[in-house]
Amino acid sequence: MASIRSWLSIRTGSPFSxxxxxxxxxxxxxxxxxxPAVAIGDWAxxxxxxxxNNGFSGLSTIQPHQAVFSEATLNAFAALGRPVHAxxxxxxxxxxxxxxxxxxxxxxxxxxxxxxxxxxxxxxxxVPFDIGDYTDFYAGLNHAYNVGVLFRGPSNxxxxxxxxxxxxxxxxxxxxxxxGTPIRRPRGQILENPAAxxxxxxxxxxxxxxIELELAAFVCKSNPLGAPVPIDEAEDxxxxxxxxxxxxxxxxxxxxYVPLGPFGAKNFGTSISPWVVxxxxxxxxxAKGLENENELLPYLKQRSEKNMYDINLxxxxxxxxxxxxTLSETSSRNLLFSFPQMLAHHxxxxxxxxxxxxxxxxxxSGLEAHQRGSMLEQxxxxxxxxxxxxxxxxxFLEDGDTVVISGACGSDPxxxxxxxxxxxxxxxxxxx
Amino acid sequence: MASIRSWLSIRTGSPFSxxxxxxxxxxxxxxxxxxPAVAIGDWAxxxxxxxxNNGFSGLSTIQPHQAVFSEATLNAFAALGRPVHAxxxxxxxxxxxxxxxxxxxxxxxxxxxxxxxxxxxxxxxxVPFDIGDYTDFYAGLNHAYNVGVLFRGPSNxxxxxxxxxxxxxxxxxxxxxxxGTPIRRPRGQILENPAAxxxxxxxxxxxxxxIELELAAFVCKSNPLGAPVPIDEAEDxxxxxxxxxxxxxxxxxxxxYVPLGPFGAKNFGTSISPWVVxxxxxxxxxAKGLENENELLPYLKQRSEKNMYDINLxxxxxxxxxxxxTLSETSSRNLLFSFPQMLAHHxxxxxxxxxxxxxxxxxxSGLEAHQRGSMLEQxxxxxxxxxxxxxxxxxFLEDGDTVVISGACGSDPxxxxxxxxxxxxxxxxxxx
Ligand SMILES: [Ca+2]
Ligand SMILES: [Ca+2]
Ligand SMILES: [Mg+2]
Ligand SMILES: [Mg+2]
Ligand code: NI
Numbered sequence: 001m002a003s004i005r006s007w008l009s010i011r012t013g014s015p016f017s018x019x020x021x022x023x024x025x026x027x028x029x030x031x032x033x034x035x036p037a038v039a040i041g042d043w044a045x046x047x048x049x050x051x052x053n054n055g056f057s058g059l060s061t062i063q064p065h066q067a068v069f070s071e072a073t074l075n076a077f078a079a080l081g082r083p084v085h086a087x088x089x090x091x092x093x094x095x096x097x098x099x100x101x102x103x104x105x106x107x108x109x110x111x112x113x114x115x116x117x118x119x120x121x122x123x124x125x126x127v128p129f130d131i132g133d134y135t136d137f138y139a140g141l142n143h144a145y146n147v148g149v150l151f152r153g154p155s156n157x158x159x160x161x162x163x164x165x166x167x168x169x170x171x172x173x174x175x176x177x178x179x180g181t182p183i184r185r186p187r188g189q190i191l192e193n194p195a196a197x198x199x200x201x202x203x204x205x206x207x208x209x210x211i212e213l214e215l216a217a218f219v220c221k222s223n224p225l226g227a228p229v230p231i232d233e234a235e236d237x238x239x240x241x242x243x244x245x246x247x248x249x250x251x252x253x254x255x256x257y258v259p260l261g262p263f264g265a266k267n268f269g270t271s272i273s274p275w276v277v278x279x280x281x282x283x284x285x286x287a288k289g290l291e292n293e294n295e296l297l298p299y300l301k302q303r304s305e306k307n308m309y310d311i312n313l314x315x316x317x318x319x320x321x322x323x324x325x326t327l328s329e330t331s332s333r334n335l336l337f338s339f340p341q342m343l344a345h346h347x348x349x350x351x352x353x354x355x356x357x358x359x360x361x362x363x364x365s366g367l368e369a370h371q372r373g374s375m376l377e378q379x380x381x382x383x384x385x386x387x388x389x390x391x392x393x394x395x396f397l398e399d400g401d402t403v404v405i406s407g408a409c410g411s412d413p414x415x416x417x418x419x420x421x422x423x424x425x426x427x428x429x430x431x432x
Numbered sequence: 433m434a435s436i437r438s439w440l441s442i443r444t445g446s447p448f449s450x451x452x453x454x455x456x457x458x459x460x461x462x463x464x465x466x467x468p469a470v471a472i473g474d475w476a477x478x479x480x481x482x483x484x485n486n487g488f489s490g491l492s493t494i495q496p497h498q499a500v501f502s503e504a505t506l507n508a509f510a511a512l513g514r515p516v517h518a519x520x521x522x523x524x525x526x527x528x529x530x531x532x533x534x535x536x537x538x539x540x541x542x543x544x545x546x547x548x549x550x551x552x553x554x555x556x557x558x559v560p561f562d563i564g565d566y567t568d569f570y571a572g573l574n575h576a577y578n579v580g581v582l583f584r585g586p587s588n589x590x591x592x593x594x595x596x597x598x599x600x601x602x603x604x605x606x607x608x609x610x611x612g613t614p615i616r617r618p619r620g621q622i623l624e625n626p627a628a629x630x631x632x633x634x635x636x637x638x639x640x641x642x643i644e645l646e647l648a649a650f651v652c653k654s655n656p657l658g659a660p661v662p663i664d665e666a667e668d669x670x671x672x673x674x675x676x677x678x679x680x681x682x683x684x685x686x687x688x689y690v691p692l693g694p695f696g697a698k699n700f701g702t703s704i705s706p707w708v709v710x711x712x713x714x715x716x717x718x719a720k721g722l723e724n725e726n727e728l729l730p731y732l733k734q735r736s737e738k739n740m741y742d743i744n745l746x747x748x749x750x751x752x753x754x755x756x757x758t759l760s761e762t763s764s765r766n767l768l769f770s771f772p773q774m775l776a777h778h779x780x781x782x783x784x785x786x787x788x789x790x791x792x793x794x795x796x797s798g799l800e801a802h803q804r805g806s807m808l809e810q811x812x813x814x815x816x817x818x819x820x821x822x823x824x825x826x827x828f829l830e831d832g833d834t835v836v837i838s839g840a841c842g843s844d845p846x847x848x849x850x851x852x853x854x855x856x857x858x859x860x861x862x863x864x
Contacts, residue, residue, distance in 0.1 A: 206781075225616075255593055264778070
């Protein structure tokens with residue numbers, strides 16, 4: 001896609017090109033009230049301010065709904081539905097065009113530029129939705145296989161259900177935090193020697209603190225309890241996508257998770273990137289995902305084979321000693337099930353989805369070692385060490401480590417549809 | 433405890449004696465706005481109306497906070513803390529006393545009686561809290577053992593972690609419904625022949641629809657992310673308790689739950705009783721729970737040995753043919769971990785609990801067959817049939833069946849601290 005020129009100076013390589021227009025919730029020193037914004041280049045356009053100053057004068061369809069831009073979350077905007085999100089995005093793109101048909105709205109309106117275009121470095125980002133429920137899936141086939149090999153060997157690596165349904169579990173919504181929030185190393189029960197005959201746990205700081213590279217999608221459409229969402233309607237229920245780091249305490253997880261799944265090993269913090277890239281902005285980047293040799297049941301069959309996003313993903317680790325290493329680079333095509341499939345499966349028994357629900361993809365790993373989205377896979381559950389730049393090594397995360405996930409679609413550096421960053425720094429465990 | 437007399441006529445055997453004073457959220461035909469109330473005898477005292485008409489004139493501590501009684505949920509009232517809940521309950525008890533020190537508030541105020549005392553049969557009940565997150569534990573030792581025997585045999589019935597920590601998993605908050613809400617039989621993936629070599633699921637209506645008899649506690653205190661709740665403070669975080677039926681699709685569950693736990697088999701509906709019995713009202717009924725031969729880690733050690741509620745619980749099944757059978761009678765002492773222990777464990781890795789969170793106990797079963805809290809245990813996973821009155825039989829629930837859980841503390845029929853009912857009727861599955 002040829003890049004589109006704007007009257008606003010957008011630096012080459014910005015994840016927030018005019019082709020993107022992601023939505024988030026901001027606050028500033030001058031105004032502590034959280035409110036919606038879009039990111040463009042190095043700026044946030046404050047939609048509360050923009051809307052209050054006739055910014056939407058050229059888009060009549062949104063005018064009766066402008067109260068959504070004074071909300072502290074994106075829930076109300078999301079609930080307006082995908083045609084409205086698409087119209088607002090397209091209108092805002094047109095406002096920023098070099099040859100904008102609406103020059104008086106912002107291009108020639110210095111006063112509104114001053115009050116509504118805020119430098120990204122000066123805005124505080126917030127969790128963009130009131131998240132009613134958060135569900136984490138496990139659709140990263142390579143990750144599931146790699147972890148299965150480590151714990152059960154290659155012949156039983158995947159459970160019999162794995163390719164028939166998007167395996168998932170309910171997660172903890174309250175501990176979802178926005179990028180930049182520090183993560184406290186958890187304490188909990190671990191088995192010091194899992195091989196010992198007698199299983200007696202100790203109370204300890206986590207010794208196997210890990211990351212999980214994931215995407216996550218926000219839901220924008222609700223269904224009543226008892227009424228599953230048909231797969232053909234599920235796409236309309238996906239508002240947009242963020243990057244997610246599902247921090248994981250592997251030693252706590254190993255002891256607690258049989259038979260009811262991960263619990264305290266996951267609920268101490270889950271980081272998401274602050275700018276939600278609209279599903280519409282991702283449509284030019286649809287691609288085929290991983291092959292599934294199984295015939296899916298009809299409720300999971302999507303019309304298009306190109307049901308995955310092709311997002312280039314990167315995980316970097318910065319140590320407190322100042323060394324930064326790329327841990328992983330992969331593509332979000334490495335998923336066996338799409339978000340619409342996850343949503344159709346989530347609701348198949350009748351579960352009521354709600355606007356603002358968050359669906360995690362599961363850890364995304366490619367086939368190669370340097371494409372793996374967790375340290376557990378890279379170090380074979382602590383057997384080998386990961387070499388970092390500057391001569392450092394890691395099995396799992398140490399205190400002071402900062403993990404930064406980034407991702408973007410596209411190759412034209414002036415037309416990237418990017419996510420920015422999802423980062424977090426490990427704080428030492430509390431004294432017991 | 434000798435029963436206390438009231439100027440209000442409270443029928444013998446009422447679960448809502450003057451010793452109780454449970455809180456709920458009501459609406460009426462005349463006023464559709466949901467608002468807080470307490471139950472007493474066959475009446476609900478509308479606290480919005482009571483508060484607006486100087487009902488709390490005798491309790492100065494609540495006066496600055498009376499806005500909580502105009503809220504549509506109990507979250508704001510709960511957030512005031514247990515000393516306030518206790519003071520409000522005690523004050524309301526005194527208002528209803530035969531020799532009330534505040535006769536002008538209600539006893540001699542016919543006008544307020546007419547507007548604020550509403551017949552229970554005329555009020556609509558609502559889910560009493562905005563539930564941010566719901567977690568279901570598995571602390572019913574006998575249930576866990578019985579199910580373990582069915583699936584793994586007696587020597588491996590309990591997992592090694594079972595007696596060291598309250599096993600639990602995150603549940604689905606959106607599908608929690610109030611007693612009386614019909615439950616649609618779910619459809620989903622099941623294995624028709626689990627013993628077959630090749631595991632190929634079919635899409636089917638659930639054939640093993642079951643109940644789980646549980647208690648559930650609402651949380652009234654929040655902790656910041658990264659700061660676990662010490663066990664000695666956990667009791668202060670329990671607002672009160674309801675009865676819960678964790679409807680379960682056993683065939684869907686068996687296929688989906690390895691390795692990440694139950695998902696669609698549980699998220700199609702979870703019923704709770706509408707009146708929340710305050711933790712303070714339950715204090716006279718504390719008793720010892722089940723023995724745990726393991727030494728617990730300090731973060732789980734509670735000061736008092738009497739850390740369980742002694743609630744007499746009953747499950748009844750009414751068929752569409754008109755036969756009603758008592759399926760189970762047991763006591764809530766049949767738990768290995770208490771709600772404060774669950775909360776301490778839930779937060780041990782740093783998870784932030786929030787006001788309105790709901791904690792399920794896990795299925796409560798006694799040792800005897802007629803004390804088992806699920807049909808799965810009573811029918812040995814479908815091997816035997818449960819005999820009902822009128823010559824009917826059941827393995828699992830049929831369409832049109834109504835399950836009613838009830839429970840009460842105490843033996844004096846004029847001083848019961850009861851929960852009322854948690855009921856639900858099975859609707860047929862949707863056409864596929
Ligand atoms: Ca995950
Ligand atoms: Ca349960
Ligand atoms: Mg929720
Ligand atoms: Mg929640
Ligand atoms: Ni909420």
